[in-house]
Amino acid sequence: MGKPRVLYWFRTDLRLHDSPAFKAALDLKPEVLYPIWCWDSHYVYHSRVGPNRFQFLIDCQNDLSQSITKLNKKSKLFVLREPAVTLLPKLFKAWKISHLVFEKDTDAYGRQRDAQVMEQAKKAGVEVIVKSGRTLWDSDEVVKANNGKPTMSIGQLQAAGAKVGDVAAPIDTPKSLPDPGETSLDIEQTKPNAGSDMNEQFRDGEESSYASGIAGPKNDFAVPSLEELGMKPATTPHKGGESVVLDMLDGLLADEEYTGTFEKPKTSPAAFEPQSTCLTSPYLHFGALSCRHFYHNVLRVVEERRKAKKPVSEPPTSLTGQLLFRDMYFAAQAVLSYSFGQTYNNSHCRFIPWHLPSKVDVNTQLITGGYEVDDEEKVKWLERWAHGKTGFPWIDAIMRQLRSEGWIHHLARHSVACFLTRGGAYISWERGAEVFEELLIDHEAACNIGNWQWLSCTAFFSQFYRCYSPIAFGKKWDPEGNYVRKFVPELENMPKKYIYEPHKAPIQDQKKAGVFVAGDGQETEKDGLAVYPKPMFDFPTQRDICLDGMKNAYAVGLYGNDPKVLDGTWKQAFADNAEGPTEGKQGGPGGMMTFEDADGTEETHASPQKRGAKKQDGGSPAKTGEKRERSQSTLDGAFKKKAK
DNA sequence: CGGACAGTTGCCGGT
DNA sequence: CACCGGCAACTGTCC
Numbered sequence: 001m002g003k004p005r006v007l008y009w010f011r012t013d014l015r016l017h018d019s020p021a022f023k024a025a026l027d028l029k030p031e032v033l034y035p036i037w038c039w040d041s042h043y044v045y046h047s048r049v050g051p052n053r054f055q056f057l058i059d060c061q062n063d064l065s066q067s068i069t070k071l072n073k074k075s076k077l078f079v080l081r082e083p084a085v086t087l088l089p090k091l092f093k094a095w096k097i098s099h100l101v102f103e104k105d106t107d108a109y110g111r112q113r114d115a116q117v118m119e120q121a122k123k124a125g126v127e128v129i130v131k132s133g134r135t136l137w138d139s140d141e142v143v144k145a146n147n148g149k150p151t152m153s154i155g156q157l158q159a160a161g162a163k164v165g166d167v168a169a170p171i172d173t174p175k176s177l178p179d180p181g182e183t184s185l186d187i188e189q190t191k192p193n194a195g196s197d198m199n200e201q202f203r204d205g206e207e208s209s210y211a212s213g214i215a216g217p218k219n220d221f222a223v224p225s226l227e228e229l230g231m232k233p234a235t236t237p238h239k240g241g242e243s244v245v246l247d248m249l250d251g252l253l254a255d256e257e258y259t260g261t262f263e264k265p266k267t268s269p270a271a272f273e274p275q276s277t278c279l280t281s282p283y284l285h286f287g288a289l290s291c292r293h294f295y296h297n298v299l300r301v302v303e304e305r306r307k308a309k310k311p312v313s314e315p316p317t318s319l320t321g322q323l324l325f326r327d328m329y330f331a332a333q334a335v336l337s338y339s340f341g342q343t344y345n346n347s348h349c350r351f352i353p354w355h356l357p358s359k360v361d362v363n364t365q366l367i368t369g370g371y372e373v374d375d376e377e378k379v380k381w382l383e384r385w386a387h388g389k390t391g392f393p394w395i396d397a398i399m400r401q402l403r404s405e406g407w408i409h410h411l412a413r414h415s416v417a418c419f420l421t422r423g424g425a426y427i428s429w430e431r432g433a434e435v436f437e438e439l440l441i442d443h444e445a446a447c448n449i450g451n452w453q454w455l456s457c458t459a460f461f462s463q464f465y466r467c468y469s470p471i472a473f474g475k476k477w478d479p480e481g482n483y484v485r486k487f488v489p490e491l492e493n494m495p496k497k498y499i500y501e502p503h504k505a506p507i508q509d510q511k512k513a514g515v516f517v518a519g520d521g522q523e524t525e526k527d528g529l530a531v532y533p534k535p536m537f538d539f540p541t542q543r544d545i546c547l548d549g550m551k552n553a554y555a556v557g558l559y560g561n562d563p564k565v566l567d568g569t570w571k572q573a574f575a576d577n578a579e580g581p582t583e584g585k586q587g588g589p590g591g592m593m594t595f596e597d598a599d600g601t602e603e604t605h606a607s608p609q610k611r612g613a614k615k616q617d618g619g620s621p622a623k624t625g626e627k628r629e630r631s632q633s634t635l636d637g638a639f640k641k642k643a644k
Numbered sequence: 645c646g647g648a649c650a651g652t653t654g655c656c657g658g659t
Numbered sequence: 660c661a662c663c664g665g666c667a668a669c670t671g672t673c674c
Contacts, residue, residue: 152671153650153651153671153672154651154652155650155651155672263652263653264652264653265652265653266653267653315652316651316652317652317653318652321652322652324652325652410652410653411653414653418654423654457669461651461652461669461670462651462669462670462671463651463654463668463669463670464669465654465666465667465668465669466653466654466655466669467654467655468654468655469654469655472654472655472656473654473655476654476655550669551668551669554669554670
């Protein structure tokens, strides 16, 4: 047998520093090494990815490709325009591959894809090497150390991590690379099935990244451009790439006081140019920065300060603490698989009858990507929230920064997530997570899902009476309203007194500030003046409705995998007039208004006009009669309050 | 079993 | 400006 001919399959590990998998590939002392990327339709069409995150990916790929070429001018990142599952078997033959090496993925889709690829490799007689490298500790090992259960608190993660062992020391960047072999390809391209395109809203033109064959329009395996994707140009000011983030990290570590005393809750969500946190998350997501490299470098600064008897911060609020949370969410995802991303059939996720619940495919038990409209008004609320037109300047500034820049501060995420779910609109966290998935350049499924569950008090966190105010919270961090003025420019000249509640400004003040506060966000200009919308609801009223709804749902005490949730009988545990789509005795899985019964008859439930009717459905109690009693009394109180 | 206590980051009004 | 308790009160873990 000759020397190894290695295919190194880059995925979200777009770096050369500290890569256990890449090191394993080099340790084979290969005759040839092909660094490749498979352009996957799962990313192009079937995930929510807006232009900003696509651009960030493209930046990271181009940067890595240049770094590879610096080490070996015959080599580069070869981007092959076909999903791995169909492409790799052909490539094994065409390039006479002996070894396939890649970094381990633990998300549900990644595992499924990789299992298929490994099966194909086995058939082709190709040896596969997989190394964990995406997290501080191998997520599967963490789960094992946590008795096979998802890590639901930072304490559990730390205990499990300690059992797994020390966080591996970073691996040096290679100094040279083997040549790639012959790269001419005489194989048919299997064009992926576009199916429904989830990113249509972001495209001006036709998606054409597969149109010119496996090697692309210039036949050079180049990274596709946004134009090829038919996408509108990116608007983010943040630039991807390993070399970019390693420079950033140098600057960060040089400021040993910032690095050593970092406390997340003390950093301002309203800070911009520069932001108050270090913005490494998108680089961690694409693997342009190794979390272990980051961890050990920060720890070195902290330990030096400790020796010098200077103050230091500790997990969970410190910088290393942030990386621990990331590992916690990865480990939870690793064991819960697809169900982690949805309420339905999720053992650790509380069932709350949110508005706009996900549609569920009863056969696969998975959410479909669509949602049920239980109330048309809530669709408007969701749209206004997603586009920064709620009439709450603090919320709107955050959502507009998210849409234009693709990154917002962690506490800003808290604020808008609480507002959409348990502390405002009572809309499903799954709707919010989808919007973040589209818009964030640092979207990491595990962290995004985990944080939405946290903020909506469906998992990880439960103190729902700690509710973010869309007025007070912004004011606390930015009394002058400079953040709002930056991202909601129509309010630029609004007096400080009204900046968080412009609808309270007298007409004269509005005119002086050059803005009318009116309407629902449809109108942007009137009589030559800008128009900013009125608040989409009265916040104190909605806050009370949400609090009562949460108390009631907690008292009912169902989880996503409860038989009553799975078969739709959960409605019997909720009064018809409880907040959310709770009318009737039986609803579909996850809160659907219509439901195919076991006998095949479709039952349609109460229309929204019937909402508020005092009649109870008389269904059987939830878990205990006592809990049911408690929930009822709470609800009756809510209705008395509302009636006033 | 029961009680104490911790849990990454609420708000408000007081000292 | 920092810190405290009241608000009305959650869960999960630990002893």
